[in-house]
Amino acid sequence: MGLGPCKSQLGPRGPDKWALRSRALPGRGILGSLRLGCFVSLVSLSHGGLPFLVSRTPPPPRHLRSPPHRSSHDAAGAFQVMPVVVVVVVAVMRGDGGGLKGARGRQGRGAAVAGRWRRVAVILLALAYAASMLVVFLGGGAGGVAVAGALRQRGAPAPAGSVYRSHLVLDRLLPEMRASSASRPHPLMTPQNKKSGKRWAPCITKKLRRSELPPSNGFLIIEANGGLNQQRISICDAVAVASLLNATLVTPAFHLNSVWRDSSKFGDIFDEDHFIGSLRKYIRVVKELPEDAFVNFDHNISMIPNMRTKAFSSESYYLQKVLPKLLELGSVLLFFLPLMLHHILATKVPPNIQALRCFANYEALRFSEPIRMLGTNMVDRMIKMSSLTGGKYISVHLRFEEDMLAFSCCIYDGGWRESIEMENARERSWRGKFHRPGRVINPEANRRNGKCPLTPLEVGMMLKGMGFDNTTSLYVASGKIYNAEKYMTPLRQLFPLLQTKDTLASPEELAQFKTGSTGLHGLSAERRVCDDSRKQLSSFSDRHRRYLYGGNAKTIKPDKRKLVALFDNPNIRWDRFKRQMQDIHRHSESKGFGVRKPNGSISIYTLPMPDCMCQRAEP
Incomplete structure (x- = not known):
């Protein structure tokens, strides 16, 4: 339990202040542990935590750190932790040389006292660690996260557009808003501007090729993730992929998203019969996997092989990599599409496949x-x-919504309460994503770049x-x-x-x-x-x-x-x-x-x- 002959300095204040010296006394290790516990507690609180012990990234230099008293609009986005004073009162038993009285000659009593000091030292060390973790957590700088407020010179003003002050602008403008009267017709009552010449009109069916469908190469099962837009895009891309592979599409299942937490089925949101009937001339669609195909996997969906494809995959990728796998597996491929599903298939594909994707989106998919x-x-x-x-x-x-604000890592005017709620929301929905090593959270830049809701x-x-x-x-x-x-x-x-x-x-x-x-x-x-x-x-x-x-x-x-x-x-x-x-x-x-750029980037x-x-x- 002893610290041993430790005479090294801790901190810049020199040996007289912080040096921990061993004593040739019974229980010297306990006294040393107590001193270390007190020292660690005070250092952790006076220096804003123990980043040198718990952080994966070193703290910023002192001249780049945020000012000690930040407002709720500070760029770092973390609320300022007020100074905490911890007073540790230790009743030291009398003895020479700073030892414990009764430690000599009364071994039984000395052992009991030593046990108590050990417990005190352990508790102090635990409190020091907990305090440091709390301060670092509230400051937003641990776990590999660099908060951008520390990147600005101390006391330097934030660049224009970096801080949320809209409520102050409203207070300033509200009297003039109420006093001003409309000097022109109401915008909703004015005629809509129209471009002269030709206008755009739907013509998808003219671009689609109709032919007798060849025998199916197997069943394509997908799981749509994300919100309503992401799910819709995944379904349309799945229709295009099924056409490329000449596969039979099973109506998609919806993944229970950690943010949306919605257990709806395809038929709850979309008109399933209309979807199947509209596409019957172009691809085969079934509501569920047929019994004769499902029995091959003991009626256990987890036994069905699955395959993930690369983002922005081209037509040749599906034909050369995915189709052989589908044929090899016989009749079924479980095909999970990732969250950003409009990236699963390249935006530039053959015209007939693009037209089918259009048809699925604008005609086949309609709400229930x-x-x-x-x-x-x-x-x-x-x-x-x-x-x-x-x-x-x-x-x-x-x-x-809370999840949107948390994901954006933007700061508004909610102060410390907002900071805690946003951190909790991030951890609840994305579990550590925002605390990975090297991750930089820059609320000021996010706001300047127009990324804040x-x-x-x-x-x-x-x-x-x-x-x-x-x-x-x-x-x-x-x-x-x-x-x-x-x-x-x-x-x-x-x-x-x-x-x-x-x-x-x-x-x-x-x-x-x-x-x-x-x-x-x-x-x-x-x-x-x-x-x-x-x-x-x-x-x-x-x-x-x-x-x-x-x-x-x-x-x-x-x-x-x-x-x-x-x-x-x-x-x-x-x-x-x-x-x-x-x-x-x-x-x-x-x-x-607007018209899409010819390179297909949109x-x-x-x-x-x-x-x-x-x-x-x-x-």
């Missing part, structure tokens, strides 16, 4: 009958509530600056908003005619769709409401809006890198802010039409022209 009915009812109710703007309304898809407050300010006043009907599609009472209140104040699925649909209508904690059913119905809106501010893919509206997405897509600079300026004037927002709106209008799921649509002359 209950979801379509709910969506239609919600649209009708929204139109009736928009009488002040001729039945026209704006839809907004807010991505301000817009708050409801920011959405309201932006729409207000674009000219949408409090007579505008606004539909908000979202999951569970993080800290909704705080963040949704300003948006409701700016747009009192705000509606959500909970206000448009009755509890009885929504109850039948709540199969999971977040439920993709409600999101599916909201997609219909968004598709029918006159304007959309959305992170929903606008592919269906382009497909429905002759190639024009009618979607407001602001440059968030410009937005953050405006939202980070509490001294900005309302007239300048409004002018900047209207410029963003006009830019979105001009970019409403997928058909983002821009359906020209692969899925044809140009026709205006009448």
Whole structure:
């Protein structure tokens, strides 16, 4: 238990202060352990933890560390741990030379005292370790994570757009917002800009090749992962792969995602019979694996071989690598597609395969009958509530759920509570991904680069600056908003005619769709409401809006890198802010039409022209 003849210095303060010397006394190891415990406790708390013991990466140099007192808007994103003073009062028994009284001559009593000191030393060391881990955890710098706040010179101001100050900008502009009156027609009542010449129209069936299907090479089973968009893309890519391999596709299963936690089946979300019937001329689709094929694997799905393919795989890869494996296995291949499923198949594929992918996305896949009915009812109710703007309304898809904020690693104005909740959410859903060695979290750069989800407050300010006043009907599609009472209140104040699925649909209508904690059913119905809106501010893919509206997405897509600079300026004037927002709106209008680049860098799921649509002359 003793420390031995240790005379080395610990720390820069010299031997008189911190040197631990052994004593030629019984129990010297215990006293040394106690001293070490006290020393470690004080050092760990005074130096902000024990990064030199528990961190996989060295702490930043002192001149690059964050200031000792940071606000909740500091770039590092970690709240400041206030200094902690730990006072250890030790009643040292009398004895010469600093030894323990009674240690000589009374071995029994000395052993008991020594045991107590050992326990004290162990407890102090444990407390020191726990305190250091807590401080490092709250500071966000352990586990190989470098927090970018430490990369900025101490005391240096954050670059424009690095810090969330939108709530301060709203406080500054709100009186002018309320005092100003619209000087031009309501944006929803103005005619939609149209490009002269030809317009885009659906023409997928003209591009599809129809021929008698040859005998099937086997069954293709896939598992779709992610949210609604990712699942949809995986299904369409699976249709294309099944056509390439001349395989029979089994209607996809949905993976129980750790974020969505939705247990829906394919037929719960999509019209399964319509999907199978629409594709019957192009590929074979069955609802489940036939009994004669399943019996070969003892009715155990885990016995079915599985294969993962590379991202952005070409047609030749599937024909040369995957098809032989399918034929070798006989009749079944379990084919798991990864999360980013639009990468599983190259964006540039033969025209007939691309057309089939278009057909699957825009024609074969449609929502189930209950979801379509709910969506239609919600649209009708929204139109009736928009009488002040001729039945026209704006839809907004807010991505301000806890998992989105946690994944973005952005910092808002929630202080230490927000920091803890975001860290817990990251660990709950991604288990250590953000604490891997070498991982750098840079909240400031994320915000400057436009990677932070817009708050409801920011959405309201932006729409207000674009000219949408409090007579505008606004539909908000979202999951569970993080800290909704705080963040949704300003948006409701700016747009009192705000509606959500909970206000448009009755509890009885929504109850039948709540199969999971977040439920993709409600999101599916909201997609219909968004598709029918006159304007959309959305992170929903606008592919269906382009497909429905002759190639024009009618979607407001602001440059968030410009937005953050405006939202980070509490001294900005309302007239300048409004002018900047209207410029963003006009830019979105001009970019409403777009054609895919010839190199195929943009997928058909983002821009359906020209692969899925044809140009026709205006009448």
